[in-house]
Amino acid sequence: MISNFRSDIEFQREKALELSSQVSRHLAAGGKLSIGDCPPINPDPAKRSEIIDPATILKRRKPLITRAEREALRKLAEAL
Numbered sequence: 001m002i003s004n005f006r007s008d009i010e011f012q013r014e015k016a017l018e019l020s021s022q023v024s025r026h027l028a029a030g031g032k033l034s035i036g037d038c039p040p041i042n043p044d045p046a047k048r049s050e051i052i053d054p055a056t057i058l059k060r061r062k063p064l065i066t067r068a069e070r071e072a073l074r075k076l077a078e079a080l
Contacts, residue, residue, distance in 0.1 A: 027033070
């Protein structure tokens with residue numbers, strides 16, 4: 001198979017060889033390796049707080065003025 005990313009593969013190969021040499025040096029010095037559980041691919045979202053701060057509750061919009069109120073305001077504006 002021909003890869004379009006051959007330069008990337010070669011670049012990663014150098015890093016892989018360096019990493020494997022570091023691992024072998026660590027093991028030669030008496031170090032140990034441990035394999036842990038892998039993390040979940042999609043972790044659960046953060047828990048939401050159950051406490052509601054009254055200062056942050058959204059305030060409702062005031063209702064729009066009715067047609068009758070609008071006409072009354074127009075008459076007042078014309079009277080001025």
